Amino acid sequence: MSIIIPAYNEQATVGELLDQVRAVDLGDIEKQIIAVDDGSTDGTREVLEGQAARGDVLLRVLPRNRGKGAAVREGLRHVAGDIVLIQDADLEYDPADYPILLRPILNGRSKVVYGSRFLGEHKAMYFWHALGNQMLTLLTNILFDTTLTDLETCYKVFTVDIARRLTLRSERWGFDPEVTAKILRMGHRIYEVPISYAGREHWEGKKIVAWRDGPRVLLTLLRYRFLP
Numbered sequence: 001m002s003i004i005i006p007a008y009n010e011q012a013t014v015g016e017l018l019d020q021v022r023a024v025d026l027g028d029i030e031k032q033i034i035a036v037d038d039g040s041t042d043g044t045r046e047v048l049e050g051q052a053a054r055g056d057v058l059l060r061v062l063p064r065n066r067g068k069g070a071a072v073r074e075g076l077r078h079v080a081g082d083i084v085l086i087q088d089a090d091l092e093y094d095p096a097d098y099p100i101l102l103r104p105i106l107n108g109r110s111k112v113v114y115g116s117r118f119l120g121e122h123k124a125m126y127f128w129h130a131l132g133n134q135m136l137t138l139l140t141n142i143l144f145d146t147t148l149t150d151l152e153t154c155y156k157v158f159t160v161d162i163a164r165r166l167t168l169r170s171e172r173w174g175f176d177p178e179v180t181a182k183i184l185r186m187g188h189r190i191y192e193v194p195i196s197y198a199g200r201e202h203w204e205g206k207k208i209v210a211w212r213d214g215p216r217v218l219l220t221l222l223r224y225r226f227l228p
Helices: 014-023 044-052 068-076 095-106 127-144 160-165 175-185 210-226
Strands: 002-007 032-038 057-062 083-086 112-116 156-159 191-194
Touching (some): 014 044, 032 044, 032 068, 044 057, 057 068, 083 160, 095 156, 127 210, 156 175, 175 210
Parallel strands (some): 002 032, 112 191
Antiparallel strands (some): 112 156
16 A cells, blocks of 8 residues: 655654554555655655655655645655555544555445545534535535535545546645546545544644635636536
8 A cells, every 4th residue: 555645844743643654554455655745844854854764655855845736646656555545744634544444445345435524533623624625525516426525635545546547737735626526537436434533723733724725626626527
């Protein structure tokens, strides 16, 4: 399994996150950890260089900040596993949920699994973040005839054959609607499982801003629904 970890200015959390990823017991499944520094300026790159020196982390560095979509795209170029999992570096999502996320794929139920924060136990979110996500998720369901509960979840897991077919263009927060739209347009139904979630406060470094990033996600979703 290839785990892609995009990181931008996460010096305080990325080292602990990598330790948590290493600690997850997946039995016979080998973990390839791909960390992508997205032009960090706070020392994240140096932390990742130290982690990579241990020999179990493949580090890729973007020379300037380009956004999560660009970082994930860089990571996808280097996957070697049969399954790809996206993991944020901010400790909001718990790698202990990996077995839950992998089970539907390993059992042959689906090729795509999303971890839903609204189905599992979670710390209360900011109201406008939750509302914006729910509105965008509802629009996704209407446009693509599906019943997702969490479009903006970090935990997106899919088989490598799907990863090879994805031609992603979005640089920043457009990644989530773009990858979802393209997977649905391939004809794959997304399997959702409950995950735990401990959202950060803005003073802790939370980056998404609902009023600014929501419209960008909306436009991206519409673009990839109706354009060829």
